Amino acid sequence: MLEYLPPLNDHNLPYPDTIHPIVVHFVIAMVLFAVLSDGIGYFTRNTRLYEVSWWNLFFATISIFIAIIFGQIEAGLAEPYSASASTLNLHTLLGWSLSGIITAVTAWRYVLRSRDPKTLPLPFLVVGILLTGLVFFQVYLGDVLVWVYGLHTVPVVEAVRKGLLQ
Template identity: 25%
Template sequence: MTELISGILPGIGEMMNIHPMLVHFPIALLNAFFLMELLGYLLKKSELRIAATWMLYLGTLGALATVVAGFRAASGAPHSHEIHQIMSSHTYYGISVLALSIVLSVWRFTNKGVYSKKGQIGSLCVALIMIIILTFGADLGGLMVYKYGVAVKAVPQPKGHDHGAHGHDSQKMIMPDEDDEFSGIELEGDGPGEMMENHHDNHDHGTHEH
């Protein structure tokens, strides 16, 4: 089964766990829920609030799957004591987001779309807290991956080729033979601008006859 998945989706096949893939769903859906809920409240549009409800339900399911996958990922990924501290905070944030999303989902389901003004404001406040916690949790997840390389296979870096700077030591150019005065001059520089500057440095305007 693993070989079949690797053949069809090689990127997923190389993943140590599916937590990084699942985490995008609750992040997107719960943020969309908060935005829809806020717009529905401000514009008094029930259609937006209905859409927000479904975003919340789907985001809660995504958060549940992500937390479960996260526990499996944490138990299988080797890490240092420093990373363990970050991972623990990341886990607490994830569980908190899941708990708040469940509370909001149950509240909306039991009220059947009928909300008092205080209830709407309270829901928005809880949702805002949830989004803030979600942001901090996602940030710690990115820190573990992009700074410490948790659950990421190391790739050797090629030497001698830098796409950012193209840092070649020198560029040598032999000038055309038509002008014997400059024939055979080697120009060193990082680009055409510096080569032209060197060209002018070697040119003697005082002895040149027009």
């Protein structure tokens, strides 16, 4: 059965380059823009920005699951060595947690929008700020995996294949 799978390239992937970062950048942008739109809308009383925020959260909720699927595939193919394993595990745990958190925030936002689309309670804005902090920490962990540990970079893949990293 393994003969039907495509061969892995020099990035240890069956396709040209990593897909997870591409998709996850959309999620990051949509969540941050949603929180920013809510904040600006709240303080300027421009309720049209609440609609912008809603749709950004809605599509971020869908996109994060796509990002997680590719993240799980690419994490499994990365063959993480011992120095990178704990960071990869924390990044994975926080990614799955963020999928639940973003889904819950979107559901809460849907209820608020259904009741009165022109108002937004202050506690929702506070949750948005906390969500922004979690997203920034997750971005930091992803950056460490690529720029410090070099997962899916050609030199690290070659070192792992030669048994130089364990």
